[in-house]
Amino acid sequence: MPERPPFPGRPAQPPGATYLQYSPDGQRLLVAGIGNFARSFRTGDNSEPDLLPETHEETFAVASGNDYVILGCEDGTVCEYEVPSGDLKQLLVRTTLPIRDVALSPDENWVAVSSDELEIKIVDRHDIEQITILRDHPKPIKHLTYDPSGKYLAASCTNGIIYIYAVTLPEPTLFRTIDGIIKRLETAESATSRCVWHPDGRAFACATPTRDIQVISVEDGAQQRVFSGAHNGDITSLAWSHNGALLASSSADDQLVIWDTKTQTVLKQFNYEKIINVTWQNHGENIFNWTTSQGEVFIIPNFLKDEAHLRLLKGPKVRAPFFHDPLDEKAAAINGRKPLVNGQSKQRDGTPDSLDALLGPEEEFDWIEDDDGAGYLNENGKRPNGHLGEAGGHLPKRNRQDIWQPQVHEPFQPGATPWRGNRKYLSLNLIGFVWTVDQDTHNTVTVEFYDRELYRDFHFTDPFRYDKACLNEFGTLFASPAKDGQPAVIFYRPHETWTARSDSRINLPEGEEASCIALSTRYIVAVTNKNYVRVWTLFGTPVRIWRMKSTPAVTCAAWGDYVMTVGNGPVGADGCTQLMYSIDDVRRDESCQNEDVLALGTAPPESDDEEASLKALFWSDVGDPCIYDSNGVLLSLVHWRTPGQAKWVPLLDTRLLDRLKDGKKEETYWPVAVAAERFHCIILKGGDKSPYFPRPLLTEFDFHMPVCRGVEKGEDDEEETNAAAGARLEEAFVRASTLLGLVDDLVQGLGEKATHSQKTEILKREIDVDKILLQLLAVECREGDDRGMKALEIVALLKDRSGKMVEAAAKVAGRWGRTMLEDKIREYAERRLMGLGDD
Known part of the structure; x- marks a missing residue:
């Protein structure tokens, strides 16, 4: 028999x-329940x-305010009543089918309503004619919940899918x-199947078909973490304590369970019967409630x-149980004096406290009680900021954390994604991908290839x-941090070997860890937290x-000897550090480029950053450095083999892709590689910032340089077509010239080692450039x-010096009846033949 609670239940509604x-x-x-009345129990009374x-x-x-309550009923009405009088204030909305849930936004301005109909209605409490309807779900919604900030609305659909709506935008969107x-x-x-938001607003818990509780x-x-093993029946209700430290759950097998949030372990388990809804007192009182x-x-x-x-x-307050909490990484960055992310959140007005990003809003300290009148709290129940001193105080007397610090770019590993739950990709490229799963006591690593033959x-x-x-095509390189007295490790595993031992393991000196690593066909590279660049052969010779x-x-990043x-x-003037790059030839021990500026530009308008950030660094398939920034621009470095001559040239601006012109698609791109003169990436949708599982598909885009030409509106469509064709050819000319320059740099860098096919490639590309110029001339x-x-001017840009292309240009002008232009072209050809130059 189920246990009896320590206090008897209080009749509130008819059975149901x-x-x-x-x-x-x-x-x-x-x-409230199936009766035609509701009850309001006063806390502590x-x-x-x-x-x-x-x-x-x-x-x-039921959705409650301080002096009113909103009830959704079987007859399709959602009404607001005064409390405690019970007087009807207003009918908010009516549906043709029974109401299933109502949710009141944290600011108490909006009421979200679901019913057996295929839509969600969001009603303005103060102007009930203002209604927003959400229809992205194909089945009725069983539960609705706002997150604590009111930014998101979670809808649990009867089809087993959770729909998260962003509702603070002018038009709520999925x-x-x-x-x-x-x-x-x-x-x-x-x-x-309700999504029950953790008080910190970063995650919610919901019941799974396996009778566990999953945090998302x-x-x-x-x-994220899972609460499991305590229920043998369907879970009927979930509730976080006000500070998120405890989670209560009830199930159809008459179990009431109290969990520790940090450890996901059972603290107490009771055998109480027929519980269908549970809740904690929401201001920290030791009061627990449920209905049957x-x-x-039961109070x-x-x-x-x-x-x-x-x-x-x-x-x-206790944070939501993550496998790898982003706040822990931020804390490590601040406490360990590691780099902070470019464009970190701004300082508080008047109190430039660099710990704000770590500590979060002041509401997290509402649990502090001023029980001795010593002034821990002000009249609003908040911490006073007097302990910080005046913002304009003398610097020597102020905490070092209050001193302005530059915003520096945090280190990252190219091709790696951040932790999402207990999984992350360690590497993503055209060879394959490496991913790991955190199993608490250890990790499991999987390496998969596209070409399994x-x-x-x-x-x-x-x-x-x-x-x-x-x-890469020869092996896989791993790096681990120092832990529990063990040194940081660099581990190389070749794909093929002819010896008994197939791997190479390198231990870094004490206190040194790899900030990022790189692997070429000849060398292993590690840049460490001591700012050393360490280079080994593939099997560990320094x-x-x-x-x-x-x-x-x-x-x-590494490629060949570089x-x-x-x-x-x-x-810089904006308070952000400029990124500097160097390219070194390891075999020759020479610098190709030494401490040059990495051209990133300004941040996108929707970002809070002052400057764009670096998202990816890699070498193309033919050995040219490439970067991808937060603006969505892919750039390649030309003339990088000649000291002081390198330039960053944009090959593609993904914000200008044709697929985005209609404005209907909202997507970003995760860079993977540059190969075969295409940008290979993964399309990210739905607000994602990095790829996740299952393995995403690769997409490729042709290069399209952001060459600007205004297309003037003509009197007919033909003039519009000519202008568009001119713009297309101008872009093609600049792109072909840039790619020609990259090949030419390669051949000149190789010198006598350049192959016949590489030299022939230059001639072929010069002809392609001249063909584009002739089309542009037409x-x-x-x-x-x-x-x-x-x-x-276009004729003067022709690469061919034999005169054939200039003669072809004269014929093009003659074909269109431009006799004066034809004469000028022939005159130009004669001057060039006589060696008088292009002037």
């Missing part, structure tokens, strides 16, 4: 589904509750969908008896917890070591005689 919710101030507990006598029957949803987590439930079933991070949709299918409400004061459990309930996939248990990897001039280090490193340089001739000056 009964719902409850606290008012925002925690002073009232509203209870055991007398009779206030009765709301004139509500509609069959209430299926932010993401999460499939495979909740169970398919009909709207009238007692089991729950909202920003990336990744599965018998219409009873249990002093619910937690154990002193350790009570300390959890009364303690500070040439390479064999492998999988291994990873006790070192490798957090960086590189993959070759070079030097210290970077621009620090802290950001990233590195190593490219990037670090933080001088601070467009200018069609425009009329007034374009003759530009047409003659």
Whole structure:
């Protein structure tokens, strides 16, 4: 038999589904059900509750304010009533089918309503004619919940999919969908699929078909920690404590379970019968409540008896249980004096406290009580900032954290993604991909290839917890941090070997870890937290070591004998460091480029950063350095073999892709590689910032340089077509010239080692450039005689020195009847033949 609670239940409704919710101030507990009345229980008062006598029957949803309650009923009405009088204030909305849930936004301005209809209605409480309708879901919605900030609305659909809507935008939009987590439930079933938001707003918990409780991070949709093993029946209700330290869950097998959020372990387990809804008192009182299918409400004061459990309930806010919490990484960056991200959040007005990003909003300290009147809290219940001193105080007397610090770019590993849940990609390129799974006590690493006829996939248990990897056609390189007294490790595994031992393991000196690693066909490279660049042969023989001039280090990449490193340089006028790059020839021990500026430009308008950030660094398939920035621009470095002559040239601006011109698609691109004169990437949608599982598909885009030419509107379509053709050919000319320059640089760099096919490639590309110029000349001739000056300039750009292309240009002008231009071209040809130059 189930246990009896320590206090008897209080009759609240006739037998049937009964719902409850606290008012925002925690002073009232509203209870409603199938009766035509509701009850308001006053916190800490055991007398009779206030009765709301004139509500509609069959209430299926409750949302409470401090002095009002909103009830959604079986007859399709959503009404607002005064509390405690119970007077009807207004009918908010009506539907043709039964209401299933209502959710009140944190600012209490909006009410979201779901019913058995195929839509969600969001109603303005203060102007009920203002209604927004959401229809992205194909089935009825069973549950609705706002996150604590009011930014997101989570809708649990009967088709087993969670729909997350971004509702703070002028037009609410679907932010993401999460499939495979909740169970398919009909709207009238007692089991729950509700998304219950953690108080920190970064994640929510929901019941799974396996009767576990899964935590989901909202920003990336990744599965985080799981509460499992305590329920053998369908879960009926979930509730976080006010500070997120405890989680309560009830199930159809008469189990009530109290969990520790940090450890996901069971603290207490009770055998109470027929619980269908549970809630904690929302201001930290040791009061726990639930309703049953018998219409009873249980209000249990002093619910937690154990002193350790009570300390959890009364303690500070606890963060949502992540596998790899981004806030931990931010804390490590600040406390360890590691680089902060470019464009970190701005300082607080008047109190430039650099710990704000770590500590979060002041509301996280609301648990502090000024019980001795010493002034810990001000009249608004907030911490005073007097301990910080005046913003304009004397610097020597102020904390060092208050001193202005430049914004520096954090280090990153090219091709790696951040943790999402317990998974991350360590490397993504055209050879394959490396990914790891955190198993708490160890990691498991999987390496998969696209060409499985040439390479064999492998999988291994990873006790070192490798957090960086590189993959190429010859082998896989891993790096792990120092841990538990063990040194940081660099590990190389070739794909093929002819010896008994097939791998190479390198231990870094004590206190040194790899910030980023790179792998070429000849060398292993590691840039460490000591700002050393260490270079080994593939099987561990040290070759070079030097210290970077621009620090802290950001990233590195290698190709053949060349190593490219990037670090933080001088601070610019915007307070952000300039990124500096160097390219070194390891075999010759020479610098091709030494501490030159990495051209990033300004940040995109939607970003809070002052300057664009570096997203990827890699070498193309023919050995040219490439970068991809936060503006979505792909750039390649030309003339990089000649010291002081290198230039960053944009090959593609993804914001200008034709697929985005209609404005209907909102997507970004994760860079993978540059090969075959195409940009290979992964398309990210739904607010994603990095690829996730299952393995994403690769997409490729042709280069299209952002060459600007205004297309003038003509009197007819033909003039429009000529202008568009001219713009297309101008872009093709600049692009072909740039690619020609890259090949020419390669041949000149190889010298006598250049092959016949490489030299022939230059001649072929010169002819291609001249063909584009002849087509562009024809467009200018069609425009009329007034374009003759530009047409003659185009002729001067021809690469061919034999005179054949210039003769062809004269024929083009003659074909279009431009006799004066034809004469000028022939005159130009004669001067060039006589060696008088192009003037």
